[in-house]
Amino acid sequence: MKEELLHLFPEGAAVNAKGHLEIAGCDTVALAGEYGTPLYVLDESHIRNKCRQYVSEFTGRFADTRVAYASKACLNKAVARVIREEGLELDVVSGGELAIALSAGFPAARVYFHGNNKSPEEMRYAFENGVGYIVADNLMELELLQQLAVEFGYSPEVLIRVTPGVEAHTHQHITTGYTGSKFGLPLGDAAGAIKKARKLVNLKLVGLHCHLGSQINETRPYEEALGVLIDFSREVYDKEGFELKKLSIGGGFGVNYTLQDRALPVSVYADTIINTLTSACNRAGLSTPGLIIEPGRSIIGPAGVTLYRVGMIKEIQGLIKYVTVDGGMADNIRPALYDASYAAVAAGKMYEPASEKVTIAGKYCESGDILVKDVSLASVTMGDIVAIPVTGAYCLPMASNYNGAPKPAVVMVNCGGSRVICRREEYSDLVRLDVG
Numbered sequence: 259m260k261e262e263l264l265h266l267f268p269e270g271a272a273v274n275a276k277g278h279l280e281i282a283g284c285d286t287v288a289l290a291g292e293y294g295t296p297l298y299v300l301d302e303s304h305i306r307n308k309c310r311q312y313v314s315e316f317t318g319r320f321a322d323t324r325v326a327y328a329s330k331a332c333l334n335k336a337v338a339r340v341i342r343e344e345g346l347e348l349d350v351v352s353g354g355e356l357a358i359a360l361s362a363g364f365p366a367a368r369v370y371f372h373g374n375n376k377s378p379e380e381m382r383y384a385f386e387n388g389v390g391y392i393v394a395d396n397l398m399e400l401e402l403l404q405q406l407a408v409e410f411g412y413s414p415e416v417l418i419r420v421t422p423g424v425e426a427h428t429h430q431h432i433t434t435g436y437t438g439s440k441f442g443l444p445l446g447d448a449a450g451a452i453k454k455a456r457k458l459v460n461l462k463l464v465g466l467h468c469h470l471g472s473q474i475n476e477t478r479p480y481e482e483a484l485g486v487l488i489d490f491s492r493e494v495y496d497k498e499g500f501e502l503k504k505l506s507i508g509g510g511f512g513v514n515y516t517l518q519d520r521a522l523p524v525s526v527y528a529d530t531i532i533n534t535l536t537s538a539c540n541r542a543g544l545s546t547p548g549l550i551i552e553p554g555r556s557i558i559g560p561a562g563v564t565l566y567r568v569g570m571i572k573e574i575q576g577l578i579k580y581v582t583v584d585g586g587m588a589d590n591i592r593p594a595l596y597d598a599s600y601a602a603v604a605a606g607k608m609y610e611p612a613s614e615k616v617t618i619a620g621k622y623c624e625s626g627d628i629l630v631k632d633v634s635l636a637s638v639t640m641g642d643i644v645a646i647p648v649t650g651a652y653c654l655p656m657a658s659n660y661n662g663a664p665k666p667a668v669v670m671v672n673c674g675g676s677r678v679i680c681r682r683e684e685y686s687d688l689v690r691l692d693v694g
């Protein structure tokens with residue numbers, strides 16, 4: 259195994275005397291034996307350290323920065339508690355994510371409620387529970403917000419989501435800041451929305467929100483978007499007298515999935531965003547608004563590892579060798595959905611040379627159910643454990659029961675200890691909701 263591959267695993271990943279991969283002091287082969295496979299493993303210290311890094315890198319440069327964890331990346335009670343304890347805020351995009359957060363005791367006042375089609379029921383639920391911020395997507399939503407503000411006698415702070423017309427160089431399915439996106443309003447329409455919101459006297463409009471996309475491994479889109487948003491804010495200040503008090507630039511900060519990726523350190527995003535924001539505001543003669551960032555993937559993605567057990571191995575002579583594992587697209591849809599690339603190691607054979615080029619296939623009934631194409635792996639046999647790093651984000655929340663697959667368990671590891679934070683589904687869970 260190449261030494262550098264360890265850098266894709268959570269901080270402090272190591273190889274023990276048995277030649278097994280260890281995460282947070284836990285032997286991954288032993289974890290697979292104890293909890294079964296497929297198994298999602300989350301390293302608690304890694305998540306906490308990332309939260310602290312975001313807070314210190316951003317607030318160290320600009321004190322009025324709030325870090326809201328984007329819960330769509332991965333949310334369950336244990337993760338919500340860690341985020342709460344680290345003092346972050348939380349971005350949710352549905353009544354369901356809000357319910358998970360509340361069930362973990364996450365303070366609603368620290369929640370941002372996003373979504374391009376929040377239902378009246380979801381909005382009502384947010385108001386009943388005292389959600390602190392709403393990111394309004396469109397004009398219809400503003401009217402609904404006004405009605406609820408009157409009914410409940412209070413208004414959360416409102417940010418209007420806009421599309422600054424900036425293309426982020428990432429997969430088409432995860433770019434969102436371009437004009438014509440289903441999320442938010444183009445600037446021309448946003449000016450009208452601001453005008454309208456200011457007439458709806460019960461609304462507490464405080465600012466703008468934009469999210470450019472995900473897995474963005476460059477700073478240019480943030481610079482461009484901030485320039486556009488601050489110029490726009492100056493225009494609406496002149497025309498409407500609207501003062502931008504808060505600005506969310508969303509999340510999207512990239513991570514290294516493979517040794518070929520070149521993710522940027524948090525400090526580089528922080529430098530660029532803070533410098534661009536403050537200089538653009540100075541130039542425009544505006545006071546610098548409070549900044550909100552919403553990292554998801556970069557907090558929890560690299561904290562996660564998925565463990566699989568090898569099943570059938572099939573070599574098509576001269577063409578391809580499949581190593582099939584006991585999971586696949588039902589627990590990680592990203593390769594099929596976005597052509598996402600991953601690395602992989604044989605967790606029990608870390609000292610053995612990666613002597614074979616194989617394709618790691620899932621067990622589900624789709625030809626696209628391939629987890630990793632053409633990866634160099636130590637020679638494995640049935641029963642061996644394969645570990646795929648950087649699976650903490652957008653795997654579990656996108657998991658399905660396709661082909662009757664029970665969802666895997668999630669284990670949190672820390673300082674040599676492990677505990678189940680979400681139990682594995684059983685066959686009985688597959689019919690739990692059937693009433694016919």
Ligand SMILES: Cc1ncc(COP(=O)(O)O)c(C=O)c1O
Pocket residue numbers: 328330331349372469471472473508509510511552553554555556
């Ligand atoms: C509004 C918003 N904020 C934040 C995020 C988090 O992005 P990432 O996980 O890439 O940091 C997303 C992801 O889609 C989003 O839609």
